[in-house]
Amino acid sequence: MSRPESWSELGAFLKARRAELSPEQVGLPDGPGHRRVRGLRREEVALLAAISTDYYMRIEQGRIKASCAVLAELAKALRLNDDQSAYLYELATKDAGPRSRRPARQQVSLPLWRMLDDMPTSPAFVIGRRTEILAWNELAAAVFTDFATIPEKDRSYIKVLFTDPAMRTLYMDWEEVARLAINQLRMHSARYPDDPQLAATVGELSVKDAQFPTWWAARQVNVRSSGTKRLRHPVVGELVLDWSALTCANDPDQQIIVWTAEPASPTHDALRMLAAWNATSQESQDTAR
Structure with a gap:
């Protein structure tokens, strides 16, 4: 079964949101050495969401579907607002399979x-x-x-x-x-x-x-x-x-x-x-x- 495009978009969305946060904002130490990436590292997001780094990495790479419980923890870890959380859940619930039909033309009554x-x-x-x-x-x-x-x-x-x-x-x-x-x-x-x-x-x-x-x-x-x-x-x-x-x-x-x-x-x-x-x-x- 192929992976839905929405899973890839979900990963890109998570990456964009973690790039906006600093360790200080979420209560983590900055750690030794120069940070090579802007924002939080993957392992830091995984720590905040209480999941393994490998599991988070596979979600961000669009390789697996995250459960509702994990999505809730990720939303909390990344400080998502209500609209961002709704977007996250919408993407995560799209399953792979036949391409959906083109939406019908909208008519105003x-x-x-x-x-x-x-x-x-x-x-x-x-x-x-x-x-x-x-x-x-x-x-x-x-x-x-x-x-x-x-x-x-x-x-x-x-x-x-x-x-x-x-x-x-x-x-x-x-x-x-x-x-x-x-x-x-x-x-x-x-x-x-x-x-x-x-x-x-x-x-x-x-x-x-x-x-x-x-x-x-x-x-x-x-x-x-x-x-x-x-x-x-x-x-x-x-x-x-x-x-x-x-x-x-x-x-x-x-x-x-x-x-x-x-x-x-x-x-x-x-x-x-x-x-x-x-x-x-x-x-x-x-x-x-």
Whole structure:
């Protein structure tokens, strides 16, 4: 039986995480002599996880499957957070065997489209497993970009983020946003390690952007949940938006990203101004046709 690719990725992930820690951080002596590797040695991780060095080495080399008990000890030894631990377990539970089927094409239900349309003053869009923008409302198009003008094969949040120069101006903290998008995409890659489209997206962006390969190779992971972003919009100026990711019940790989502003704040007023401006623009275009 062949070994799953996910086991190799698990080993690379463990190696990346141990490279970030020093002996002092985990309560170990630095030891005599010059350290030839950055971070913890394999034998130090094995000691902390109460397993043999040979056993840990075989896990890191992708040669054996680790038990849940060992994974728990490794997560503790490497000080993994909840998202990193979830990624570790996701990789470890992929078994060798026939290649998994290509994930089915995602469809957005009509009621979900209606819900987006019924939020005229809150930008919102539906994001898929590869960060595809599957659906959006008019205000989301006005705040971010007109998704309808992007070919469907390129209508991916992470692609737009890296390839559209306007996005680097729109997001005041673009690098942080870009790194987070990569971390979230890697989280999805653990669930679908054989997805050719996801692999193609990573390959394409690795060629198009010099920073992408380095950030992807760092193997940081995050679950998409909530946060706050600062935008510099060309029409209404600075926006401070809180965002939340809501998982669709009928397809857990679809998430609705809703952006809101504090009531009576400048951003709250700016969103309403932008919604009115956008509605007027749409009416003018309809009249001209």
